Amino acid sequence: MKTAFAMNRAKYGDKFHYELTRSRVSEQEKHNIKQRCYDFLHEAKNQLEKRLSHDIDTIGNLKYFDPKMCLNQLRKPFPSISATFDHLTDDITNASRKTSLLQIQYDKLLSVDWTQEFADGEVPSDAVTFWAYVHNYENAAGVKCFGELSQMVLYAHVLPLSNAFVERIFSYVTIIKSKIRNRLLLETMEAVVRIRSHLAGMQKCCKSFDVTNKMLSLFNSSMYTCQAKHAERTSTEPSTSAGSTAELHVTEQECQEDLEEVMKTVF
Incomplete structure (x- = not known):
């Protein structure tokens, strides 16, 4: 009886009812x-519910939190x-003062004239751009008020929203790490995948991407040092001296720092 009632209340569309x-x-x-x-x-x-993200209420x-609504x-x-965002704030602050701290920061949003904080005098309509600026906003004492x-x-x-993005990353890796480029370092692979996914998400390509002077300054001979040292380490015997090991460690650390600088300029 319950199934028959649900079946009669289902929306099949006007075309369906007309033809039937x-x-x-x-x-x-019939x-x-x-x-x-x-x-x-x-x-x-049922299949759609299984594929939807568990954070659908949060999303x-x-x-x-759109700038026009939260201001x-x-x-x-x-x-x-705030209840749907609790699982995102577990590592931000302790539970005893989490709600009150977020409430205070939410209330303080209206006390700042955000039109004076942006160069063009207008608050960005893009929520990510706005909240990225809010995250770095500091008061006169140098304290982040809305961190x-x-x-x-x-x-x-x-x-x-789904696992489509993860599947897309696997496709990127398959395309990038071919038989010819099968000796890519993990750091290089990660950088290329992140750049590709970022450009795809921003709907940009190499023709429309603007290269900054800081990015160009990082393209020097030091970017090949890590790869050369890695090849030297794999080809030599395990009995490596302590001095050369320390030198190799420092070189890889410097390469990692350079990589992080490049990623900061891209993202």
Whole structure:
């Protein structure tokens, strides 16, 4: 009885009802058709729920942190939307003062004239750009006033809606690490994958990408030192002197720092 009630309330579309009404099949056959369509829609709903992110409520509440909404005097109170973000703030501060700290920072947003903080005098419409600036905002004492709140919002913006992005990363790795380039270092592989995924997400390509002077300054002979030392280490015997080992360690550390600098300029 419950299934029949749900089947009658399901929305099959006007086209379906029109074709079913004008058809000459018996009432039993019409019922069977509706039953099969209902079973299909019910299974499609179940499969969709399995593929949706567990953070779908968190992603839905991100709209309240849009610059136009969170800077509005008639915005939604913070306690009514903070519950879905609790799992993103566990490593930000201790639980005893987490809610009160985020509430204070949320209330302080309206005390800052954000139009004076941006060069063009307008608050960015893009939420990530706005909250990235809010994260680095400091008061006269050099203290970040909105560090925990902005970190929570930025965490929420990188939550995956599905596993499609992860599958895309595997495709990038398959394309990059070919038979010819099978000796790529892990650091190089990570850098290329991150750059490719960033450009794809920003809908840019090598023709429209602007290279900064800082990025160009990092392209020097030191970028090949780590790879040369790595090849030398793998070709020599294990009995390496302590001095050369320390030198190799420092060189790899410097390469890693250079890589991080490049990634900062890109992202």
